[in-house]
Structure formats: structure tokens, C-alpha cells
Amino acid sequence: MKLQNAFVCYLDLLGVKNKTGRGTLKELNAQVELLGSFMREIQRRQTGYARNISMGECNSYIKVFSDNIVLVMPLKIKDKVDSAHRFSILLKSIEEVLSEASFAGLLIRGGISYGKAICNDFMVAGDALIKAYNIESKISKYPRVVIDRSIGELIEEVPYKVAKDLDGELFFHYLYDASESYLGFNKRHVENCIKNTGQDIFKYIEKYRWLIDYHNACCKEKDSLLMIDPSIIGTIELQTKISTVGWAKLAQPNVYCDKQPPD
Template sequence: MNVVKYDEDNPRLINSIVCAIDILGFSQMIVNSSKNGYGDNLLREINYLINKNKQCIIPNKYSKGKIKIFTDNMVVAYPIKGDGEKELDEILENVAEYQFNLSLEGLFVRGGISMGDFYINEDIVFGPALLDAHNTESKIACYPRIILDNNTVSKLQTYINYYDVAPQKNKILIDNDGNWFLNYLNTIFKYYTECSNEYEFERVQYELLLRHKKKIEEQLFIHRENMRVWDKYVWTANYHNYFCSIHFPKEKELEIARKDLLSWPRQISNQDT
């Protein structure tokens, strides 16, 4: 089989699926760790978590994709052969698992996915698809979500129309602003193959969602006085609650309390004067 790949000896732009990912609030983590004397600990923790979780995002031997990681940023690219459906499905699935795994560690990411000309090797990432993915991540994503750019959405719509029941539909949600984003919580349904029976399957799903809930609640509490950052985790909490209400409507304890998602004013007290 003729495999399309990024050639180290003959660099050239290749039509590709490209995803740019950024860890939310990472710069502030570095500043805080430096001020408080735990920079080495943060470095070791981040190094461990990224290396542990990047395994799920490493492209398979057939797709010949590449990954470039530089601290809190990651670029994942898959060269396209044919119509690109297989490569897009693979990157959506792998990136969602990576996003989900990091969220369970309290690290939330945003990102952008694009399609177009791209090249990557050990020393360089290059091409308009990278610019599109980065622009989508930095200017449009805003919240801890991975957004598909317009060109990728158009392609995905074409693939979806191939089927009566499209397999891609569960991987993507459409936000209030019209942007298509990765439904990373759908990753919990992959754990079925690791469970011995349906009861264990449901228990694992429940525990994963409960852990996800607690990590969001931690971030809501930490950033309660920083409205700009706090709002990003309100978005994540609403996404979490939506997912739980659709798939686990009877498990109300999985949902984050509505009172934690509202910015309540208060009356002036003696301590304020």
C-alpha cells in the first residue's frame, strides 16, 4: 500500500488533518510555581502527565502521523490519503481521549482542528493548516474545548451524509455560538472493552464522570475571584452537566450544582466598610 508520509529527506507540503492544543492557564502555573518554590515539582508532574497520556494520541503505524510537544503546546498531524475520513476519525478519537485523560488530572485544554497543507519533522512545523489550527485554538476556542474550523466542519458534514446513522455524530457537539467542538466525555464509552460485564462498565463510567466533576469544582473554587478564568470552567461545568443529563439522567449526583455556576452579588457587610 502506498503510504502518504512526511518525508525527512524531501520536505514538502502534504494535505493533512492538524490539531493544535494548549493547556489552559499553564503560564500562570509556571509563574506561581516559581514564586512559591515548587518549579521542579511542577516540571516533573507535567512531564509525567504528558508522557503518560500522550500514548493515546500517538498515530498508528498506518496513518504515519506526527506529534510535536513543546511544554503546554502540542501539534498532532495526520497526512491524508483519499478523502480524509479515516484520518479525521482517528484524530478526533485520539485527541478526545487525550483531552479527557488530562481533564481527570485537573488539566483542561483548548484547541483547534484544521485541514490543509502542512509539513512536520523533528525541527519544524510549517504550513497554512497549522496557522488555521492555531488561530482556531487561540482566537475562537476560548473555553476548554477543541474546535473544528469551517473547512473541517464542511468535510465532516460530507462524511456524515454518507451514512444513515453517522459514526462521527457522537464525537462532536455544536455549541451555542455555532462552533463544532470535540465531545471528549464520549471517551467513557470506550472503556466497555476493558470491563467484564455491563454492571462494571456502568460503575467505571460513573466513577470517571464523578472524578471529572470534582476536578471542575476544584477549578471553579480556585478561580472564584477571577471572573475571566472562572467563566471558562463554568462553560466546562455546563458541558459536563449536559452530557450527564443526556446519558445518565437518573444520576443527579453526577451534575455540578447550579448554585456553583452563578455569580451571586451580596450586600455590604461590616467587613466591607
């Protein structure tokens, strides 16, 4: 058991404490069952599709604890092509987690880093985990998965599912190849999350603002009419005040990394 180079992704389920901390006993039990079902599905993937098919060839790990999920992708050799392959597989697994979270009505924020890590069936530790946690807790801010810029130096090319936000941070562009039907699903997911927030909406407006901007920018790129009405989070006056805070939004094609997706 020793430290090795690895990509590490730290994911945090947003709003879980609020969902499970108040309401009637029936409502609390329903929320706990929903969260439990989501976590069980993620754990099932650890020994099922994610490990045996999607990530199994690379001997990766998925750890679930409390309201957090950690994915570890070890790097066996110092080769940019192999590293790019493993990083792409990691993004695929993160995409699966985000998809499951959406079906459960949950939002996720996260960070991906590179460094030393140790992970087995009993534990996960190392500076890569600490860096991924710091990215999630201090840099991501919004329901996005931010990627450490140093990773770009380790891989042959930047995957086309990586985009650059207006604040300069790289993040996982999970709606890049979304179909019209999935855009419709994502629209309902975001709108339902906002509507179900209730009186706490003021605490999460910047996060929802980012989600709306990201979704609508993707719809614009795809000439889709499935945009979300920004007024769902409040009045124009309120949105104007928020805009001065500096919330990020994905806007034009130049937000992408230098590597463009294939035709």
C-alpha cells in the same frame, strides 16, 4: 520533505503560566514536575500507543513544545471515507490527550483545521497549523476543541462525537459516551480546577461556566445525578452579569450535527 493535505489540531494547556509563575519554591517545583510528567506521557504516546496502534497506520505526528501540543494527520488520498477514518483516529488521539490532562488537573483549549502542512521528526509548519492556532486563540474561548466547518465537506459523514455549541461552533464532544464513573471523575476534575484557581477565579469564570454547563447538559442527557452546582464559581448576582456576556452552553439535543449517533 514537502507540504501535503492534513488535519491539524493545535492544543493549548490553560493556566500553565500562572501555575508555574508564583508560589513557594516547593509549590513551583511540584507544579513543574506535574507538567513535566504530563508532557513526558504525551511524548511517550508519540512513539508508543498513539503512533504504533491508534494512529500509526496513518503515519501521523504528535509534537510537544512549551505548553502546546500539535497533532497532524496527513491525508494520502482524496477519498471521503478514508478522510472520515483518519479524522476519527485524530479525535481518538485528542481524547487520549484530554484524558491525560484531566488526570494531571489541567484544562485544554484547542482548534482543528484542514490545509497544507509539513511535519516530520524535526518540524511542523504550514497554513493548516496557522489556521488551527487561530481557531484555538480567537474562536474556541472556552476549554473546548473547536472544529473548522470546512472539514465537514471532506468526510463522508460527521462523527457522532462532534457537537454544535450555542454559538454555532462545532466542537469535540468528548463526554458523548462517558460512563457514570467518568462523569464522576470529570465532576471532581472541574470542581478541583475551580477551587485551585484561588483569587484568579474572576479571570476564568466564563471558561468555568462553560465547563459546568457542558458537564451538566451531558449529565441531563444520561439521567445522571452527578451535576456540578453552578454556585461553586460565585454568587447568583455574579452569574447573572456573566450570562449577559454570552457565554456558551450545550443545552438540548438539537445542538448536535445532522448525523446522529447510532443506537
